[in-house]
Amino acid sequence: MDAKTAAKAVKQGEAASVYLLYGSEKYQMNEFAALLEEQLIPKEERDFAIVRLDLADTSIQSVVEEAETVPFMVPKKLIFVRDTSFFTAAKDNGKVEHRPEALLDYMNNPADYSIIVFMVQQDKLDERKKVVKAVKKGGVALSFAPLGGEELLGWVDKQARQQGCTLADGAADVLVRNAGTNLQSLSAEVEKLCLYAGEGGVIDVDTVNMLVARSTEQNVFALVEDIANLRLDKALAIFYELLKQREEPIKIAALITRQFRIILQVKTLSSQGYTQQQIASQIGLHPYAVKIAGEQARKFETVRLERILNRLAQLDYEMKTGAVDKVLGLELFLLRLGA
Template identity: 70%
Template sequence: MDVKTAVKDIKQGKISPLYVLYGSEKFRMNEFAAVLENQLIAKEDRDFAVIPFDLSETPIQAVIEEAETVPFMVPRKLLLVRDASLFTAGKENAKLEHRMDTLTDYMQQPADFSVIVFMVNSDKLDERKKIVKAVKTAGTVVAFNPLGAEELLRWVEKTIREGGCVSAPGMAEVLIASAGTGLQGLSGEIDKLCLFAGKGGTVDAAAVESLVHRGTEQTVFTLVEDIANLRLDKALDSLYELLKQREEPIKIAALIARQFRIILQVKDLSGLSYSQGQIASQLGLHPYAVKLAGEQARKFEGRRLRQILSAMADLDHQMKTGAIDKVLGLELFMLRLGA
């Protein structure tokens, strides 16, 4: 089931006795659990009614025992179970014996006063396991995959509106370029920007640039973007900013090479008619990063990208063997690219 449908069902009172949440977007997974908690449990009852478990420390039979125990002083209870590797191909904790038959039996006749939520930090479930097939029948399985490029932009704009502010045109792109694609980090930066703008205020690109710290990878991305657009002065400014932050020149060179490698891979896969989502899955990247790399790829020929990567490999060897001063090597490399 997709996230929107699951949330809609919860708000309409259609609560499943058991949920399995999985995927790489932990922030959205926690948001979903919060929606479920708000719908099920009164604020004053949460100390008694919301019960956390960690399957790396607690066997599954203890979770089921708690689910079958009548709640004390509250009408319903919510069991939040983390590290649920029972549903994945990952290695299970050898120190604990999980009796999976207790979960299988429970799913056939779940308690009407308990809701169990398994939170699985994995991109996929192990479909070969009987328990995965069983839970898909008896419960609700919800995937939390990375948002697509356009979805991420809409999420930023929606979160700003929910913070009581207005986003200026183009601000979302600038924020993502500065803070990255992680929803947890973006949420924190949005809180800060809305606090700065004030209730009803406008968050614009200037506010982002002055208040949001740009990470090393984001700075390297901007550096490559400036090279692609022949803005050599700005690219050098980015380089000097990284050096001022005491970043190791060899690391900077490696990150530049990584970005050009991504651009080449996106260009090659796009040429084979792969979709943005397929490329993201193939390369293990966020769809928004693929979108930006695709825009950069249009500014280079494939042959030119391969030449750049070859030159980066030579520079890496020279820097590591002391054949050239590290900073000078980077400066000369960028000047040649600009030329």
């Protein structure tokens, strides 16, 4: 079952007794948790009906005990439980002793007046654990993975429509390139853009560039994109703007190195038949960033990428030892790269 199907079931009054939410897409996970709260607990009952616990300082036995305790002054209660290691292979550094059998016993006969929602900020569950198998069998486990490239752009478009405005062609792509892939940040930027455009307004690329500032990382991303497309004047303009913002040249060089290393990794894995999602998982990157890196990779031969990384390693050494002026060294590197 996916989150969309689970949300539909909740709205139809078919909530499960136990939910296990996991993944790195925190924004959507919190959205689903908020949906449970909104659909299952009336606003006036929430002070008594909502319990928030953390397995870092609360044992699983105490969670079960809370679930089995009849709610006070309300017919149903919702128990949100944060976790990082109980359901995963991560090392448990906490001092709390958990007895998994307590949850296993509860799953056989869950209380009809309690709903437990485990929220795990990890991409993978430890499928070997009995508690994982038990919750998957008797409850609902939902994965919240980062959205793929096209999914992310579709999500941004949908957010804009919900705010009463629309994004012109290419605007969603530029917004993600400027603001990054964090859904919380993107949601805030869409709200700002729609307030500027007004009800029924259309947001174009120029408006996005005017209102959405790029972070240092996104600026370097754009700089490499301009180099890949032989737009040396724009690449240098971004570089000089970063210097005006007092960014350290060594840091800029390190970020450029990181981006070219990603491009090489994506190019290598793509040639081996890996999909976008598989590459994202393999190198720990958002699928949208993999998509853009893949587009950039097509403009460079593997041998040239390796030469660029070797030159960046040499430049890093020269900058740190004082063999070359940091700004001049990086400037010359960009000029040679775009030549």
